Structures are given as structure tokens and as C-alpha cells.
Amino acid sequence: MTLSQSEETALIGLVRDVARAEILPRFRRLEPTEIRAKSRADDLVTAADIAAERALTEGVARILPAAQVVGEEAVAADAGVLDRVGAAGRVVIIDPVDGTWNFAKGLAVFGVILAVVEDGETVFGLLYDPVFDDWVVARKGAGAFLGRAGAAPVPLSLGHAVPLAEAQGFVPLFLYPEAERAGIAAAMLDVGRGGSLRCSCHEYRQIVTGGADFGLNALLNVWDHAAGALAVTEAGGCAALEDGRTYRPEMREGRLAVASSGSLWRALTDRFGRA
Numbered sequence: 001m002t003l004s005q006s007e008e009t010a011l012i013g014l015v016r017d018v019a020r021a022e023i024l025p026r027f028r029r030l031e032p033t034e035i036r037a038k039s040r041a042d043d044l045v046t047a048a049d050i051a052a053e054r055a056l057t058e059g060v061a062r063i064l065p066a067a068q069v070v071g072e073e074a075v076a077a078d079a080g081v082l083d084r085v086g087a088a089g090r091v092v093i094i095d096p097v098d099g100t101w102n103f104a105k106g107l108a109v110f111g112v113i114l115a116v117v118e119d120g121e122t123v124f125g126l127l128y129d130p131v132f133d134d135w136v137v138a139r140k141g142a143g144a145f146l147g148r149a150g151a152a153p154v155p156l157s158l159g160h161a162v163p164l165a166e167a168q169g170f171v172p173l174f175l176y177p178e179a180e181r182a183g184i185a186a187a188m189l190d191v192g193r194g195g196s197l198r199c200s201c202h203e204y205r206q207i208v209t210g211g212a213d214f215g216l217n218a219l220l221n222v223w224d225h226a227a228g229a230l231a232v233t234e235a236g237g238c239a240a241l242e243d244g245r246t247y248r249p250e251m252r253e254g255r256l257a258v259a260s261s262g263s264l265w266r267a268l269t270d271r272f273g274r275a
Helices: 005-026 047-063 072-077 079-086 100-104 178-188 200-208 222-234 262-273
Strands: 035-037 044-046 068-071 090-098 111-118 121-129 134-139 143-148 168-170 193-195 214-217 238-241 256-259
Touching: 005 047, 005 090, 005 111, 005 121, 005 134, 044 047, 044 100, 047 068, 047 072, 047 090, 047 111, 068 072, 068 079, 068 222, 072 079, 072 090, 079 090, 090 100, 090 200, 090 222, 111 200, 111 222, 121 200, 121 222, 134 200, 134 222, 143 222, 168 200, 178 262, 200 214, 200 222, 200 256, 214 262, 222 238, 222 256, 238 262, 256 262
Parallel strands: 068 090, 168 193, 168 214
Antiparallel strands: 035 044, 090 111, 111 121, 121 134, 134 143, 214 256, 238 256
8 A cells, every 4th residue: 555656745735735825824924713722721723723723634535545533622522533543454644734833923944844655654744834845755674864845855864873961852742741851851851952943843853954953852742753753764863762662653642752863862762752
């Protein structure tokens, strides 16, 4: 059931079209009534999320009619939708506007994430930046690339060793259980710099293009990680849970660590595993 080149091209085109039609026209133009909180005050959903997920879901049904779809907002409405991820066959994972808080606040750090999972394994991942209309694409066993319209794809390659004390990356402290935050904050003093973009799409893009060295996360939402974890591993980096288990999209609990090299991954998990 490997995706064909024409199917991959169609999925990328779909994401670009939906971003132009449903996301960008609403950026910095949302009415207060078009923004609401979900699970907590800073977990937002906007009219752009809803419209984009609807359009993406309809488009995926045309391109991959046999696939099931799991969208972030569909899961918010019905948690049972998430059970599709571990099922046999093909499942398309959609985050229609990743970085919704940024989007709603007028900050141009948001993206669209799409992943294709086949029999429980991520085989295709797309990290799309609507503002600059470029994307990171990853294919299982075939590498990761930076793409843009009218240009040849640029292969992405990681594996460079960075000492823990010099490593720069992403540690979203607010996503860790409150009882663990002091320990995680203390461990952050041993890395070069740690912060958060509040956008998994751009955090993964930064790591896989060499702009950052690592990412840690305690919230395993499949729409945040399936595409990005594939991109990191296909570029030569490492993505696994801190206990050593290989990341799989059906996982819902655990701490995920991604790094530009195996040596950095080991240093990170050793230090933060003791936090």
C-alpha cells in the first residue's frame, strides 16, 4: 500500500490549496467569536482549524478513498476517532492548524501537519509552512527533503554530534505534569538553550533542517508527532521514547525525545530521565 508519487503530489497540493483558501485569509482577521478554548484556556480552536480540517478531510477522501482520517478537531469532538490510528490499513492524520495559539494571537509561527500511517507505521509525513509556502516531506525508507514550488527538493541530513551543554532545542515545560516541572526546569540548565515555539510543525522543521538540535515532549498527540518523528529519523536523527521504545503513532503515554544524533539522544535521556 505504499503511496504513489502522484498520491504524494496530490496530498501536498491539497494542503497548499486548503491553506490558501481556509487558513491564510483568516490570519489576523479572526473575530472574537471565531476563537474558543477546548480543554483549557490556552488550548484554542478557531474557525480556520474547523474549516481547514473539513476541507482536508474531504480532499483526502478523494485522493485516498480507502483511507480512514483522524483529525485533531474530530478527536476533540469524539475521542473514539483516535482508535483508528492503531487499526490495520491506511490512516491519514491531520493537524489542520498546528500552533493554533500563535495563529489566534497573530504570530506567524503555525503550520499544517499531515501524516500517512499504514498498518500502524508512519510512511509519509508533511510539515507545511503556509506563510512561506514551503514544506518538509519525509518518506519511510526514502529520506527527508525540503520542498518548494518550482525548485528541486533539497535532501536533509542530520547525525552531527553536539555536546549536551551546547545543544539548543525545545522543552515545552507547560506540557509536563506539574509535579515534574521543577525537575525538568533544573535539567534544562545543563543544555545550551531550551524553549518552546508552541508549534510542533516548526519545532520539527527547525530540528530536521539543522536550526535546532533536539525536542522533548510529554504529550504524545499523534497529530503533533507522527510526521515530525518520521522526518527526523529519515534525515538521520533519532526519535524514541526516553525509555528506549521506538516511537509509534498509536502511543499515547510516555516522554518522547528527538535529537539530531544518537549520542545527543542518549545524553538527553540520561539527564532528563533523572529529572
